[in-house]
Amino acid sequence: MNVPCPTCGKPAALSVDNPYRPFCGERCKLADLGSWLNGDYRLPVSDAESDTEAPDP
Ligand SMILES: [Zn+2]
Incomplete structure (x- = not known):
């Protein structure tokens, strides 16, 4: 069974043989993860840390 990446x-194989499912490969999985990290998706996290530019200890 294939699903669109x-x-x-x-088409990406939606099977146990594809460790990157539902992505077509590692690259696309990492790209999706990158978009998470870039803030394309908003996570319900407290912005207390991100708003405060605390100097490194
Ligand atoms: Zn892909």
Whole structure:
């Protein structure tokens, strides 16, 4: 069974043989993770830390 890769839209195997499912490969999985880290998705985290630019200890 194939599903469109959420990142690039190419068919991705949705099977245990594909460790990167539902992505087509490692690159697309990492790209999706990167978009999370870049803030494309907002996580319900407290912004107390991100708003405060505390100097490094
Ligand atoms: Zn892909």
